Amino acid sequence: MTNHTTPLPVHGTVALRARWEEWMSELVADPQQVSRLTSEYGSPVNVLNPAPLRRNAQELLDAGASHSVDTQVFFARKANKALCFVDAAREAGLGVDVASEDELRQVLNRGVAPERIILSAAIKTDALLRLAIDRGVTISCDSRAEAERIAALAKALHHTAHVAPRLAPNPDNLPPTRFGELLHAWQSHAWPETIHADGVHVHLHGYSESDRRTALAEAIALIEHLRLVGQPASFIDIGGGVPMSYLESREQWGYYQQRIAAQRAGTGEPFTWKSDPLSNTYPFWQTPTRGQWLDQLLSGEVAGFGPAARALNERNISLHLEPGRSLLDGCGIILAEVSFLKKRSDGLPLIGAAMNRTQCRTAADDILLDPLLVPTAGERGAVDREPRTGFVVGAYCIEDEVILRRELDFPEGIAVGDTLAIPNTAGYFMHILESASHQIPLARNVYLDVDSRDWVPDDIDA
Template identity: 45%
Template structure:
């Protein structure tokens, strides 16, 4: 059966079996929306096990000591934590509440790392009290941490966040250069208070080649730290492990070609002929690469086999020679296949100039990351009793915020059998970042509820019953 909804330039989602089962039961979806409201985030964390295994097998092929830490910021549910820890992974946390919730969930301190870009005093104190490793970003943060350590009487475990000096890698706001860290640690007092147990880096984008270069830099810094008397045990390469939302490479290429050929002012593909940051027919860097061929395990394996230095040793050989554990902090790629968002259609109408629009009971922050758009086709579930006759056509999805540019997605969609108030729109594979990273309760609209599938059916995730203070 042809889809009831698709992009004018199609980008067909890759679906997990649990998503197909759910969407095959539109009455259940309607009941869940009626009970929990729109939009609604639905989770099944079983695909996480497959994603973890794929990464571990790649590391094992190179005999590399390897550990995975789920990037908590990618999905706020406590169910995601439970699944990661059950699989033997750790959790990367980026705020006081994220750390506090993990500790209350009884995640062991050795399975936690704090990587927050800006760390509050409360976060520093909690991490020191519970002996959790902190990724140290800058000198001011380090000096405040030394004060906390002095007050507590504890020696503090830290990973130095390293900023690359390689000219092929773009400048970064995260971390310090190697010589800056070595200079900072020359003080005997600082060496006594800080236990440097690892190196950490944050690298923008998804380049495996750049990660290999920065892993080489990290291991060179480890050699220098050992010469100063420190004993680092790991390198944490952060996140950015690629995944793919789409199976069809041709659709991905054709979308960007069609967008490049779009005449100015033509809204047949996007709202106000938005190019989504593209210049020409190549995919824009302003959006996530929703189709990628080199992902997860194969991507990691290539990094481990790369020889970035002049000594002709591979990354894996350099790690193993030094007895260093490799760590990573995937969010999106670990949560691949773990989430889906449902929203109810509120109305259909036309813009004042006649362009069709479809209003949803949700806002644009509830299916969006920092990317310019979510380039995956949603799925339409028609209600049994539409309020008005459905008329075949096309249009744009708009949301609840009272601003002109309140687009849920900026692409135009076709509705060959029409769409009506009371229908549901499903956004596939939103579990990594798309649900939570920028969600907002502006206008005092409630945040979406979060359900997870268990042995007794769909139940609320515990995060929705927690009050942050």
């Protein structure tokens, strides 16, 4: 009989309580299942559930529909490599955004229709471009020089290439970007017969809906120009950056901001590894998110064109989005065994986790949410657990090999053999920077199969 129990509490000395999906809470309440997963697949193991993806996408589709805007959602494949999410996106009628030749081949092999794929790779080899042209995949074209390469390859293949010129917004209005070309550059470009410009693509940093409305003004102007020169431009793709929120409490997020500001100023007690200022982090609590965010975007004004929704509808322009993180909200959890408990030479308590920092990291400085502890070493009272406050460190032979850079408190204790559960990590944390350094194998990926109701290996590891 399955033994269900309450996981042991863990919180930062400055607490940041995470949102937990019901399936995550059920999993960590089952130490036997958690032990089976880490025993069978190793530590860490990435545990995935694609079900929330459809719900998250529907929020965006409903927001677009409420404004009568034809809205298309493309799952940003780079956010998580597991193929279960490609299948879920396909089954939900979504598109997929790919950023490499392997991603494109995998998505095509999973049965995603070429017209439901956008290729947004920053670097595109000729082999990748030939594959996209041959299969009829739309290419986000980053520069006029790249457009000329695409045209030449299409001519050699006797095909028509489908592209979306990537627009770099005026740096007087938005921060400069490495992606795309300025409006006037695209307006002066001559499009050969071997290319159809089907839409316009924009890549923006951050999550501001007002920034996206600023970019829409130039994107609409480019759509109108493309149509004037005979191109079938029908959509604007505003990329990703659809916000989500990881935390339960706005108040905890506000208190964290106060404490980290005081630490940076030297007026507060340090609570991060070596007083790390954590200057570059995701806004782990924010509002609005997803549907409300898109509703605000479409309701807001686009300079020179009026409300965004009306500007798009009057010109019969579809709106495309490429969310990754926000589509994977609630879709994954990392399980990692506790390997050792010790102290640094100066007495600082350390908790060793059987994983490395690249297996729970993005381009940001840290993951700002609290894990839970599954008592897989034994029942409460059956194992000697002592309360402990310290830092979770990992497998790499580096002094600063730290998994979470905030000090954590284990008020009911921790033991070797217990399992740390880090929630809501499907979006970027698992894979975007993962490394097999030291010849340590990459983490295995398992997902909840809807037919068997069991955890099965994802095909990406086959």
